[in-house]
Amino acid sequence: MKKAKILxxxxxxxxxxxxxCERIAGRFGAVNCERETDExxxxxxxxxxxxxxxxxxxxxxxxxxxxSLDSKE
Amino acid sequence: xxxxxxAFLKQKIESFSVQPVVYxxxxxxxxxxxxxxxxxxxxxxxGELLQxxxxxxxxxxxxxxxxxGVVLLNTADxxxxxxxxxxxxxxCDVPVGDMLLGRVIDPIGRALDGEEIVSDVxxxxxxxxxxxxxxxxxxxxxxxxxxxxDSLVPIGRGQRExxxxxxxxxxxxxxxxxxxxxxxxxxxxxxxxxxxKASTVSSVIETLRSSGxxxxxxxxxxxxxxxxxxxxxxxxxxxxxxxxxxERGRDVLVVYDDLSKHAVAYRAMSLLLRRSPGREAYPGDxxxxxxxxxxxxxxxxxxxxxxxxxxxxIIETKGGNISAYIPTNVISITDGQIYLxxxxxxxxxxxxxxxxxxxxxxxxxxxxxxxxxxxxSLRIELAQYREMAVFSRFGADLDAxxxxxxxxxxxxxxxxxxxxxxxxxxxxxxxxxxxxxNSGFDDVAPAQIHDAARAFLQKMHxxxxxxxxxxxxxxxxxxQQEQAILQAARS
Numbered sequence: 001m002k003k004a005k006i007l008x009x010x011x012x013x014x015x016x017x018x019x020x021c022e023r024i025a026g027r028f029g030a031v032n033c034e035r036e037t038d039e040x041x042x043x044x045x046x047x048x049x050x051x052x053x054x055x056x057x058x059x060x061x062x063x064x065x066x067x068s069l070d071s072k073e
Numbered sequence: 074x075x076x077x078x079x080a081f082l083k084q085k086i087e088s089f090s091v092q093p094v095v096y097x098x099x100x101x102x103x104x105x106x107x108x109x110x111x112x113x114x115x116x117x118x119x120g121e122l123l124q125x126x127x128x129x130x131x132x133x134x135x136x137x138x139x140x141x142g143v144v145l146l147n148t149a150d151x152x153x154x155x156x157x158x159x160x161x162x163x164x165c166d167v168p169v170g171d172m173l174l175g176r177v178i179d180p181i182g183r184a185l186d187g188e189e190i191v192s193d194v195x196x197x198x199x200x201x202x203x204x205x206x207x208x209x210x211x212x213x214x215x216x217x218x219x220x221x222x223d224s225l226v227p228i229g230r231g232q233r234e235x236x237x238x239x240x241x242x243x244x245x246x247x248x249x250x251x252x253x254x255x256x257x258x259x260x261x262x263x264x265x266x267x268x269x270k271a272s273t274v275s276s277v278i279e280t281l282r283s284s285g286x287x288x289x290x291x292x293x294x295x296x297x298x299x300x301x302x303x304x305x306x307x308x309x310x311x312x313x314x315x316x317x318x319x320e321r322g323r324d325v326l327v328v329y330d331d332l333s334k335h336a337v338a339y340r341a342m343s344l345l346l347r348r349s350p351g352r353e354a355y356p357g358d359x360x361x362x363x364x365x366x367x368x369x370x371x372x373x374x375x376x377x378x379x380x381x382x383x384x385x386x387i388i389e390t391k392g393g394n395i396s397a398y399i400p401t402n403v404i405s406i407t408d409g410q411i412y413l414x415x416x417x418x419x420x421x422x423x424x425x426x427x428x429x430x431x432x433x434x435x436x437x438x439x440x441x442x443x444x445x446x447x448x449x450s451l452r453i454e455l456a457q458y459r460e461m462a463v464f465s466r467f468g469a470d471l472d473a474x475x476x477x478x479x480x481x482x483x484x485x486x487x488x489x490x491x492x493x494x495x496x497x498x499x500x501x502x503x504x505x506x507x508x509x510x511n512s513g514f515d516d517v518a519p520a521q522i523h524d525a526a527r528a529f530l531q532k533m534h535x536x537x538x539x540x541x542x543x544x545x546x547x548x549x550x551x552x553q554q555e556q557a558i559l560q561a562a563r564s
Binding site for chain 1: 159
């Protein structure tokens with residue numbers, strides 16, 4: 001079974017964690033999930049799976065918003 | 074104003090949609106000495122810019138089955154083993170545009186002189202050279218203001234002319250003089266410093282600033298304290314900056330100071346990446362390193378805007394050995410070389426050009442007609458003088474004609490000697506050589522040639538200003554103008 005690592009900005013409740021694992025399994029099939037905390041994410045979470053990062057962190061969203069404000073369009 | 078700003082921010086925030094960001098990642102498995110090894114990272118591509126978790130950047134230049142060798146563009150102390158790396162999906166690029174004029178940047182476009190560089194246009198540092206049909210033959214001169222270069226080894230716009238010589242022979246000064254001479258000639262100049270001392274680069278910038286040359290110049294610098302990766306990228310970045318102007322129909326001069334240090338930086342990088350060492354421990358693609366850079370110098374056809382990019386690469390030799398590995402490589406790539414000799418330099422000949430070993434393979438076609446008329450026999454005269462001078466060292470009795478030839482050769486050598494940043498216009502060079510050709514300096518002692526030349530030029534400006542201006546404008550002179558100059562000089 002492949003492994004997926006879930007990095008959350010803060011300790012999430014077991015219910016929330018189970019929900020995230022369920023959604024990951026729904027998308028990629030049976031996955032062995034592993035949980036870690038990374039405060040630098042500020043909020044949200046990221047999933048590391050099969051050489052790819054699925055980034056839903058507040059840090060990245062804020063960076064994207066900054067990029068959007070910097071652009072002249 | 075405040076209302077506009079808040080409306081703008083509100084609109085931006087409202088239109089921003091929150092989407093998950095998906096990208097490939099790898100893990101740092103080894104880091105040190107400016108390189109890192111990354112495992113994973115599916116879909117990576119050659120030359121791709123990678124971002125480390127700490128925000129530092131690197132460039133993937135060694136692709137392997139299970140990872141990549143990465144050269145670091147920032148200091149390695151912020152990168153840890155086990156940290157994540159993501160591909161940015163873009164290759165290393167540099168901001169380009171008019172805003173760079175007068176600025177000093179590093180090879181990835183970060184300002185080194187204060188204010189941040191803001192540009193809408195970015196060019197990848199590695200770009201293919203213009204193809205065959207985009208080019209035309211070199212047909213316009215790129216004057217350096219130095220009488221010995223412009224008469225004996227003329228450089229054309231779009232040419233690649235190597236400046237080669239031992240340390241302390243005036244290579245950088247010659248290149249700087251070529252830049253200073255472009256003032257008011259609608260030429261963009263780029264000075265690229267690779268692996269030099271920061272104090273040396275700073276003094277070059279000061280020279281450019283104090284001479285008013287920074288207005289049309291850009292300095293791209295990767296000093297000796299920068300990572301080998303930055304030193305490796307510097308010439309490509311400088312070329313990309315030049316290409317922006319060339320593609321807009323402008324004439325550009327790029328000085329690469331110097332490619333020996335560039336080769337050394339690339340060797341360090343390659344050895345750290347554990348590539349097989351070849352001759353002198355350089356990697357196998359060392360020729361391609363410089364050929365792909367110098368092939369980007371071009372004289373574009375009218376359909377491509379007609380811009381030109383002239384390259385003046387510099388190579389430092391050791392003990393005058395121009396047949397070493399890197400010098401011979403670059404000699405074979407370029408369209409000629411200006412060889413500066415230590416002995417001449419120490420004998421007071423400046424620029425210390427060895428006319429026998431210097432050559433310009435395409436520049437003669439671009440030489441102004443006026444200069445061609447007065448300089449056609451100079452090379453032979455100098456060669457005969459040098460040969461004769463060797464014999465005369467034996468102290469043998471010399472006949473009158475030999476003595477005359479030696480005297481003339483000595484005076485010519487003195488005439489071709491110029492002070493640092495003391496540059497001549499085309500008409501001044503032509504007038505001096507015309508006067509020399511007509512035995513005008515025959516009665517002058519070699520040591521007095523400089524004063525005599527100065528007095529002669531002053532007289533010319535006072536009496537033949539129109540003829541000189543005409544030569545500068547048309548690049549040629551009529552028999553009447555020739556007579557006017559000679560008559561004025563004799564009077």
